[in-house]
Amino acid sequence: MTQSAGAVAAQITRGTGLRAGIVVLVSIGLAVTLRLSGAPTGMPESFALVAIAVGFWALGVLPEALTGLLFLLGAVTVLGLEPAVVFSGFTTTAFWLIFAGVILSASTSKTGLSQWFAARFLKARFASLGYGLRIALIVIFASGLALILPSTLARVAVLLPLVIALCDEVGYRHASKGRAGIVLAAAVGTYIVPITFLPANLPNIVLAGALESLYGVTLTFGPYILLHFPVIGLVKGIALVIILTYLFRDDPVPDVAVEKSAEAQLSGPAIRLLAILGVTLTLWSLDFLHGISPAWIGLGAALLCVMPFMRITDLKAMPFNTAFPMLLYIGAVLSIGAVMTASGGGEALSRILVASLPLETSSDPVRLLSLMAVATLTSLATTMPVAPAMTAPLFGEIANITGWTVDAVAMSQVLGYATPLLPYQLPPLMLAIAMAGVTLGDATRVLLLLALVTTPITLVAAHFWWLALGWY
Numbered sequence: 001m002t003q004s005a006g007a008v009a010a011q012i013t014r015g016t017g018l019r020a021g022i023v024v025l026v027s028i029g030l031a032v033t034l035r036l037s038g039a040p041t042g043m044p045e046s047f048a049l050v051a052i053a054v055g056f057w058a059l060g061v062l063p064e065a066l067t068g069l070l071f072l073l074g075a076v077t078v079l080g081l082e083p084a085v086v087f088s089g090f091t092t093t094a095f096w097l098i099f100a101g102v103i104l105s106a107s108t109s110k111t112g113l114s115q116w117f118a119a120r121f122l123k124a125r126f127a128s129l130g131y132g133l134r135i136a137l138i139v140i141f142a143s144g145l146a147l148i149l150p151s152t153l154a155r156v157a158v159l160l161p162l163v164i165a166l167c168d169e170v171g172y173r174h175a176s177k178g179r180a181g182i183v184l185a186a187a188v189g190t191y192i193v194p195i196t197f198l199p200a201n202l203p204n205i206v207l208a209g210a211l212e213s214l215y216g217v218t219l220t221f222g223p224y225i226l227l228h229f230p231v232i233g234l235v236k237g238i239a240l241v242i243i244l245t246y247l248f249r250d251d252p253v254p255d256v257a258v259e260k261s262a263e264a265q266l267s268g269p270a271i272r273l274l275a276i277l278g279v280t281l282t283l284w285s286l287d288f289l290h291g292i293s294p295a296w297i298g299l300g301a302a303l304l305c306v307m308p309f310m311r312i313t314d315l316k317a318m319p320f321n322t323a324f325p326m327l328l329y330i331g332a333v334l335s336i337g338a339v340m341t342a343s344g345g346g347e348a349l350s351r352i353l354v355a356s357l358p359l360e361t362s363s364d365p366v367r368l369l370s371l372m373a374v375a376t377l378t379s380l381a382t383t384m385p386v387a388p389a390m391t392a393p394l395f396g397e398i399a400n401i402t403g404w405t406v407d408a409v410a411m412s413q414v415l416g417y418a419t420p421l422l423p424y425q426l427p428p429l430m431l432a433i434a435m436a437g438v439t440l441g442d443a444t445r446v447l448l449l450l451a452l453v454t455t456p457i458t459l460v461a462a463h464f465w466w467l468a469l470g471w472y
Contacts, residue, residue: 016061023055039348042079046345049074050336050381057424060440065325068332075339085342089334093295094153094202094385098330098431100298101157102323104277105435107305110313111270113277114165122162123169131178132245138163138182139189139241143233146194151294152201154284156428159186160435171252180438181248184446187432189240192450195418196233198224199288202385203417207410210392215406227411227469231461232418239454243446269312276301276312326434333424337386346382346390353377354394359401364472365463367402368412372459375416384417384425408471415462419451 031048053071056062062070075086089095108114126134145155163186164179172179194200198208198221211217225233266274280301284294305312340346357370379387395409402409423429423443433443466472 019059020056020061023052023059023061027051027055039352040344042343043345043348045079046075046340046343047349047381049078050340050345053332053336054380054422054424057440058422058444063325064440065328065332068329071332072335075335079339079343081339081342085338086335087331088338089336090331092334093293094427095295095327095331095334097151097153097157097293097295097298098427099327100295100302101153101160101431102327102435103302103305103318104157104280104298105161106318107273107302107313108161108277109165110317111267111273113266113270113273114161115168116266116270118162118165118169122166126166127170131181131249132241135181135185135244136241138185139193139237142186142190143193143237146190146197146200148285149281150199150287151284152191152194152428153431154294154298155190156187156431157298158281159190160432164436171254172250173253174437176250177248178250178252179436180442181244181250183432183436183438184248184443185240185244187429187438188443188446188450189237191420191426191428192240192418193233193237195414196225196228197221201417203379203388204414206385207388207392207413207417210388211395211406211410214392215396217407217410219407219410227465227471228414228418231458231465232415235458235461236418236450236454239450239457240446243449243453247442247446247449269310272310273305273312276304323434326430329434330427330430333383333430334427337382337389340382341386341390346378346386347393349381350374350378350391350394354398359398364466365459367404368415368463368466369459371398371409371412372415372419372455375413376419376421379416379425380421383427384420385427387417388413404472408466411471415458418458419455420447421451422447 027048030051031044034044034047049071052074053067056067056070057064061067072086075081076083126137129137142155142159145159146152149155149158160183163183167173167179167182172182191201195204198204198219204224208219211219280297283290283292283297287294287297304310306315306318308314337346340349353374357374359367359370362370374391375387378390382390391413392410395406398404398409399406420426420429423433423440429443432438433440
């Protein structure tokens with residue numbers, strides 16, 4: 001006998017309530033344990049609040065935006081932090097670059113530019129490949145783009161419309177397995193491999209800035225990529241291709257209607273948009289010369305797209321009904337770092353982790369594993385871009401304990417930043433999830449499998465590679 005709709009709804013509600021109860025109880029237990037162990041004031045509460053938010057996001061207890069708003073409300077009322085700090089995620093350049101990306105992506109779809117480009121220049125080569133080679137091609141292209149476009153969010157904003165249009169052209173429909181794998185290849189690939197290119201990701205830039213300001217150490221591109229690309233970028237890139245191919249291999253279902261897109265001519269709005277995007281990409285690539293943040297360049301381009309006199313598109317055509325919850329969610333995630341910093345929880349966590357590790361008596365491989373764990377756990381509590389700022393003040397102390405150089409201690413952290421475990425740690429991935437309709441479950445599965453498969457290989461390879469290069 002089939003269950004009634006009411007019975008099914010009640011069953012789902014009970015399951016959600018059970019998951020919520022478990023998360024809340026674990027978070028309260030964490031706070032009590034920290035309080036009894038003499039943790040600094042503010043740390044137990046901030047940790048419990050972050051644990052509840054992360055648990056709700058990971059288990060899908062509530063819609064992501066609603067969980068984010070509850071986190072922000074708790075930070076103001078429970079932690080007593082200033083609203084300017086709590087809501088600072090909405091003032092970050094990352095947030096506004098994501099906002100601009102939504103408008104630019106919608107504009108390329110509405111004008112038909114992304115479909116025309118995919119059909120005219122990419123479809124023939126892409127369609128002739130098997131699924132695994134398609135994934136590999138996307139990962140390689142997404143990684144290579146980092147060499148000319150240093151902002152991860154900007155790369156995702158450029159890549160996603162093309163990848164989505166390419167999926168439409170080849171026959172991977174919305175919500176299909178094959179489409180999800182290709183989108184994740186672009187979104188994860190453009191972070192996980194370029195983490196080994198010094199200026200290509202925000203955690204790298206924060207780490208380099210902290211090293212220079214605190215210790216007078218200047219990182220350079222050549223030694224950085226030589227140390228990390230063979231053991232991180234190459235290993236994780238290959239593993240990502242294998243994992244995505246295994247999980248999402250799918251046969252496309254070509255649509256006759258889209259096969260005419262290559263024959264169509266570009267419309268006037270599409271030509272004007274192409275000119276705007278060309279200037280935008282040029283300015284993004286040259287930000288080291290003019291110093292203007294990619295966010296403001298992107299926002300300027302987005303505003304041009306919706307200006308009436310440009311006749312490209314308008315605000316009414318923007319997908320704000322779906323983008324608004326996503327923007328609330330991302331703003332809350334981007335505020336986690338500020339909340340943990342202001343409450344003292346982030347630095348306290350780093351110090352507790354370092355103090356609890358047997359760094360003085362351990363062998364170099366164990367130290368490498370331990371310091372990677374510090375970076376990974378800190379980034380879980382504060383997100384990837386904030387984690388380097390939390391751990392950098394401890395590099396000198398760790399160097400004295402281990403006998404390593406400050407440079408080596410800092411480089412060990414990159415192993416952790418290259419191992420995201422949950423999507424909320426990577427704002428660019430969240431943008432891709434929202435824009436392309438990929439589920440959080442699929443993204444989480446890929447990240448966890450990637451970490452599980454590559455961490456042992458990367459650690460062993462890094463140990464011998466560091467020995468060969470004289471970093472120990």
